[in-house]
Amino acid sequence: MKPNYESPIIKKLNAGMMNKFGSRTEYIPVKYIDNVAVADLMDQYGSPLFVISEKTIRQNYQKAVKAFKMRYPKVQFAWSYKTNYLDAVCQVFHQEGSWAEVVSGFEYQKALRNGVPGNLIIFNGPDKSKEDLILAIKNRSLIHIDHFDELYMLIDILEDMEETKARVAIRVNMDTGIYPQWDRFGFNYENGQAWNAIMRIIAQEKLQFEGLHCHIGTYMLTANAYAVAAQKMCELALSYSNTTGENIKYIDMGGGFCSVNTLKGSYLQGADIIPTFDDYAEAITSTILQSGFRPDTLPLLILETGRALIDEAGYLLGTVLATKRLADGRRATIVDTGVNIMFTSFWYNHRVSPAQDFSQHAEDTVLYGPLCMNIDSLRESITLPILKKGDRIVIQDVGAYNMTQWMQFITLRPNVVMIDTTGKVHLIRKQETIDSIVNYEIVPEHLK
């Protein structure tokens, strides 16, 4: 029998330039996801293909809930719809006990369709139309006011709605010591705007002031920023009680916990430096517990964690289309998973692994997507075993934001499947066809 063939490669050895942390084998083959063969998935559902592990979602969710519940008596998670609003994904979170957190009328409708009771929907964001607000008021949803224009619109709407009150909170922005400060959403803490907004709300009989909300940023590498934020939220809540004699019902700390991904430009691997759920939980809960609430008036703690709960549960399977040499001799590998379906490749250096066995030889390569556009570059430099046309790859930790921010550009969006906790595979979003696109187009008579 002839020996197995592998494409010839030559690699320059750079003595003295080794990574001081040792070279990391980024390329352990990923042949199975939850015991389901990657090859079988791709044979049946095509390439590219998004795969979601229901088991991983549940495990991560339970880990996060535990970290908070063992430290604080009243905790509630609300699933951040924009992070991944495929219905099947939302339903896993709702089954686990999550409320819904939405930022548009569209997302609000999705939450209702998913059977979430109106009073368990948190409505965030700067864009709520009059119709959205009327619906939210009627459904007793929690309306998180973003700006004074929204506050006055609410007051106007309520004037015409007899005997109806709206349940509201305000979004607060603040300096937590991190740069850049997110100050475009909500009312500022330091300059007194937040307090001012609270005073206006309590002067309105039809506004039921229930909580305080903040979302201090995303991919927060320091848990301490949450301690600073929680401290400011507690100060507002306690001032409110002292002034009115009423207690705040909840403090919502938003999202922003890191997922295991590695940010572009970071020398260290994400998984080595990110805080754990326990770190975040400790920072937030110990601050609230020590801030001076009487035990019977402790507010409910709400979290809108997005990426940290779902990133790890998502995989993108793809196929090598071609390999080539660039003018300077570097290898380039072209795969069918472009930035059109991998929005997060603009932020992260995603982990990419071959889906089949390979030899120990590896080579640096640029990883390009299939689009005929210069922006379609997934990794500037990644060390991968020698891949050839037809080989398959698995891109890991893509569960957050890709299946919502993907764009229909040059090609169509692919199938999404979910592997349930028993290992059964379910198609949860069908790949688009040309009809999905042209059905929305209208050609004027004179151009037909």
Next chain:
Amino acid sequence: MKVRKNIAISENGFIFNPLTGDSFSVNETGVFILQKLKEEESEATILQNLMDEYELDAHTAEKDLNDFLSMLQNYQLTTNE
């Protein structure tokens, strides 16, 4: 195309260029091709040798050999005399 005379190639794929001080590693297929080049075989012969040695179609063989030879040239390990 020939491999420069003073280039040392070990059996396990370690290459040293005393002129520049650069060292390289090649995989088994790479060693196979380099040995043929040392024996001053022509590209056409090497192509045939590859297909005799491995389970391999002509297109892949040609594409891979071209790519490998261009990299040898790129690293200045070959001459065209």
